[in-house]
Amino acid sequence: MAVSRWKAVGSTLLAMFLVGLVALLAVLFIRTYTWPNEVGRWNSNETVIIELTEKERKQLVEALKGAIRIPTVSFSEEEQNTTALREFGEYIQKVFPQVFSSVLIHHEVLGGYSHLFKVQGTDLSLLPYMLLAHIDVVPAPPESWEVPPFSGEERDGYVYGRGTLDDKNSVIGILQALEFLLKRGHKPQRSFYIGLGHDEEVSGHKGALKIVEKLQSQGVQLAFVLDEGLAVLDGVIQGIRQPVALIGTTEKGSITLDLTVNRSPGHSSMPPSETSIGILAAAVSRLEQNAMPNMFGEGPEQDMFERLSTKFDFPLNIIMANLWLFSPILSRILERSPSTNAIVRTTTALTIFKSGIKSNVIPPTATATVNFRLHPAQTVQEVLDIMQNTIKDERVEISVLNSFDPLPVSPNDMSLGYQILQHTIHNVFSRAPVAPGVCVGNTDSRHFVNLTNNIYRFSPVVLKKEDVDRIHGLNERISKDAFELLVQFYIQLIQNADTDKILPPHLNTHEL
Ligand SMILES: N[C@@H](Cc1ccccc1)C(=O)O
Ligand SMILES: CCCCCC(=O)O
Ligand SMILES: [Zn+2]
Ligand SMILES: [Zn+2]
Secondary structure, rough: HHHHHHHHHHHHHHHHHHHHHHHHHHHHHHHOOOOOEEEEOOOOHHHHHHOOOHHHHHHHHHHHHHHHHOEEEEEOOOOOOOHHHHHHHHHHHHHHHHHHHOOEEEEEEOOOOOEEEEEEEOOOOOOOOOEEOOOOOOOOOOOOOOOOOOOOOEOOEEOOOOOOOOOOHHHHHHHHHHHHHHOOOOOOOOOEEEEEEHHHHHHHOOOOHHHHHHHHHHOOOOEEEEEEEEEEEEOOOOOOOOEEEEEEEEOOOEEEEEEEOOOOOOEEOOOOOHHHHHHHHHHHHHHHHHHHHOOOOOOOOHHHHHHHHOOOOHHHHHHHHHHHHHHHHHHHHHOOHHHHHHHHHEEEEEEEEEEOOOOOOOEEEEEEEEEEEEEOOOOOOHHHHHHHHHHHOOOOEEEEEEOOOOOOOOOOHHHHHHHHHOOOOOHHOOOOOOEEEEEHHHHHHHHHOOOOEEEEEEEEEEEEEHHHHHOOOOEEEEEEHHHHHHHHHHHHHHHHHOOOOOOOOOOOOOOO
16 A cells, blocks of 8 residues: 555656656747847938948058057056157048048047047037047067067958057048048038047046047037947857857946065075065965856846847757856856856956065065956955955055946947947848947946946957957957958948937847
């Protein structure tokens, strides 16, 4: 009797488990394959595709090469190649005569080497927008470069050099697009600004901030700002094989700080049990070994993965459409690669370590510089508190050099700026799925928060994983075709920006 009762109970439990499993699988598959993708819409008025002549196609590449050859390097806030910055200002005047002579355009230099253009539109009822880019570049030690970093040399269809992806491609691309449009007698309806900062790589305090102060003094409000940042990423996000266009609707915060240990110097023949180097090395090693908490799901990154869920290969597509269940698994997967780990947490980068004065002298001081990039769900103070708790050594002094909280999240879908961007991306990048994302690097656009809520970080270029590694790295390059497409993007954008209709996104279950 007892055995048969247990058998009955067992088979009932098994039946309940199987029914539950089938129900769960049904929910997972239904959500995966009927995921309501909100698809942005745009005005049907297709923009005019500008056919460039052969001469113009060569001209735009030469314009970029000339810009790369001018070494506008920023070493620190105090140290920049101002000779090159001045030369760059003269260069663009020479290469873009229509821009600098048009009665529609007012140009001025701010902060010594930054440029602000105002392009007057015909419809003063339309709020102006801002196209931002930066002239300065990070240093490029020539060792290990296949091509000298400031030669602008062309190899196998690519233009090589520091700034070809970050950010002279956009500086020259924006001006070249405007030059071609003016040449064809184009008159924009919506006014717009072009802001070219000269110290973005070392904070933007002398360039972009001066542009903001000027516009604020004139009471200017902007419809939207477009700056560098994310791009059309091809194979960068694990599990998505096709190119996806990510528009940075926010950017991480940042803390740059020095950790210093001071100890009495002495003869190396009678060393103490721990020197300043040993104490500091142990402290920064603890920081590196104890990553900041995984914040996946507490910022806009979840929205990005859910919107792209149908683009992931099986079984990731099921995971992405069911983050209510699989979020812990996904956050572990994303930690594996630096580019996606930077999306799920505040990152800790040990970037400079200095100590020692002579091989037989106990070092009096050791200093390390650490750069944190903050996840949107954390504040500067929270990260500093966690860091203190991790270091746990009062001999390590902390001095914050600069810091700022994560930026506000700009609206998408029901935002004019986002829709204009999405429309232009579909025009030029043949319907690459578009989604909002977090820009893990920082940009000059962070200074514009009081001029608009609609700040977008997007460079119109397709980047593979190997391209992302070239930014601030070795052998930075852009293909001639990609640069021509970038110029076309800005030509289209300037035309698309003449609309003023925000269209409600329509739900669409098959195409993002
Ligand atoms: N854009 C560069 C330089 C920068 C750092 C911090 C703030 C603003 C700009 C970066 O993200 O590293
Ligand atoms: C491609 C992302 C760029 C981040 C800002 C910079 O390094 O200029
Ligand atoms: Zn940049
Ligand atoms: Zn940069």
